[in-house]
Amino acid sequence: MKKEPLKIQDNCRYTDVVIVGGGASALAAAVELRMSDPGIGVVIIEKNPAPARKIRATGSGRCNITNTAAEGYIDIMKFFTRIGLVTRAYGNGLVYPYSESAADVADLLTARAQELGACIITDAEVTHVRPASGPGNVRFETEYAGGRIRSEFVILACGGKAGPMFGTTGDGYRMARELGHSIVTPVPVLTPVECTEWDPHHRPCAVSLAGTRTRGVVTLCKCPAGGSGHGTEIFEEAGEIQFTRFGLSGICVFNMTRHMRYDRSIGESLSDFTVTADLYPDGDIKSFLRERRENAFPGEKAAGVLRTVLKDNIAEYVMRTVSAAGIQAADKLVSDLTDGDIETVGNAVHCMVFHPEKLRGWKEAQASSGGVSMEEIDPETSGSRILDGLYITGELADRDFRCGGFNLSNAWITGLAAAHSILQKAE
Numbered sequence: 001m002k003k004e005p006l007k008i009q010d011n012c013r014y015t016d017v018v019i020v021g022g023g024a025s026a027l028a029a030a031v032e033l034r035m036s037d038p039g040i041g042v043v044i045i046e047k048n049p050a051p052a053r054k055i056r057a058t059g060s061g062r063c064n065i066t067n068t069a070a071e072g073y074i075d076i077m078k079f080f081t082r083i084g085l086v087t088r089a090y091g092n093g094l095v096y097p098y099s100e101s102a103a104d105v106a107d108l109l110t111a112r113a114q115e116l117g118a119c120i121i122t123d124a125e126v127t128h129v130r131p132a133s134g135p136g137n138v139r140f141e142t143e144y145a146g147g148r149i150r151s152e153f154v155i156l157a158c159g160g161k162a163g164p165m166f167g168t169t170g171d172g173y174r175m176a177r178e179l180g181h182s183i184v185t186p187v188p189v190l191t192p193v194e195c196t197e198w199d200p201h202h203r204p205c206a207v208s209l210a211g212t213r214t215r216g217v218v219t220l221c222k223c224p225a226g227g228s229g230h231g232t233e234i235f236e237e238a239g240e241i242q243f244t245r246f247g248l249s250g251i252c253v254f255n256m257t258r259h260m261r262y263d264r265s266i267g268e269s270l271s272d273f274t275v276t277a278d279l280y281p282d283g284d285i286k287s288f289l290r291e292r293r294e295n296a297f298p299g300e301k302a303a304g305v306l307r308t309v310l311k312d313n314i315a316e317y318v319m320r321t322v323s324a325a326g327i328q329a330a331d332k333l334v335s336d337l338t339d340g341d342i343e344t345v346g347n348a349v350h351c352m353v354f355h356p357e358k359l360r361g362w363k364e365a366q367a368s369s370g371g372v373s374m375e376e377i378d379p380e381t382s383g384s385r386i387l388d389g390l391y392i393t394g395e396l397a398d399r400d401f402r403c404g405g406f407n408l409s410n411a412w413i414t415g416l417a418a419a420h421s422i423l424q425k426a427e
């Protein structure tokens, strides 16, 4: 391709590739396109004053860039090595920039895109992408605040709805729909969960746990609408459980939310789910209590035994939970515990029940579940199966992943795949 890329001040109205959004998948695609073919015209249109705003916030400012277990890991690493990013993989597979600075990743990608000659138009919200025809290979017209631009290819890379303060407000869903795509209803995932136990009228109220973190295992069960009991186990993960002022948080809880989909049209609701937490996953509290009962010191209380295993306010909550169930174990001497008491306290520690009431919304979510139907996207190329020349990358598509660098990995590989497909078609 011979055309020179647009410069922001150019009044030109045509380029080869328009990329809607200047986030992770967009920058990967733009850099790969220009690195492979310096003649291809690439214009990124970003609504924020600068691209890559969300990247700066990733990984709590450290940017968990990928994971050694992620699909496309080798290609992602080759890409970042080629553009000059030094990374470090940790024992758990998580990969970060060596500097542990998300801003470094954002700055490097932006700088490479600009140095390689991609044009980045900022402060420009794209409002419409339409099929078009015209001289040359025009197939699309993209309308944005400040102008219109025609192109042969369009990459819709405007993300989902998670983290709207970073610019991702779901615009891509509307644009994809206008171009003929179907949208699987997006819901926020990788987000904290509000539970009824935090309601001040609940006895005992779990607000006393706020601010506590503990190692544990969360298990999610789903009970069909109208059914009884906890239902079928659908998810389990060990990790750090964080108790907040409204419910549960932490990586294992975030990952759990990806499995909390329900269908209102068939009478399902969030109350079909039950979360249980094993608060002492490394041991058996019942055996420990029985052992203490055998070897009790004079005056040794059951609550005191629990406090040797659990954090104080968790032990307190466990005791208040069992006493709400009619078992007065808290003030008992451990030597006086009956087998029934030990059973009840043990179940509360290993199977503490929480009832989800609400998933925290888009502002706190780290990813969107749902989006452009994957039935309408070729996963090898990120290409639309509805419109030739259209590509859908990153979180806009109906693909979401657990925490650990997998969502950014998806953004990088889908952006790179779109670039490779365009380069092949444009030859």
Ligand SMILES: Cc1cc2nc3c(=O)[nH]c(=O)nc-3n(C[C@H](O)[C@H](O)[C@H](O)COP(=O)(O)OP(=O)(O)OC[C@H]3O[C@@H](n4cnc5c(N)ncnc54)[C@H](O)[C@@H]3O)c2cc1C
Pocket (backbone or CB within 6 Å): 020, 021, 022, 023, 024, 025, 026, 045, 046, 047, 048, 051, 052, 053, 054, 055, 057, 058, 059, 060, 063, 064, 065, 066, 124, 125, 126, 127, 157, 158, 159, 160, 162, 163, 166, 167, 168, 169, 170, 171, 172, 365, 366, 367, 393, 394, 395, 396, 404, 405, 406, 407, 408, 409, 411
């Ligand atoms: C707080 C937070 C932390 C995270 N941490 C991690 C992590 O450590 N590791 C990980 O793997 N994933 C993480 N994620 C998820 C990851 O950031 C996203 O999955 C990824 O950035 C999605 O990339 P994308 O290319 O789809 O779009 P994004 O990176 O979301 O970028 C989309 C861009 O499009 C722009 N845009 C939207 N609409 C328009 C429009 N109409 N016109 C012009 N521009 C528009 C937006 O302003 C935005 O810049 C995190 C997410 C959040 C919110």
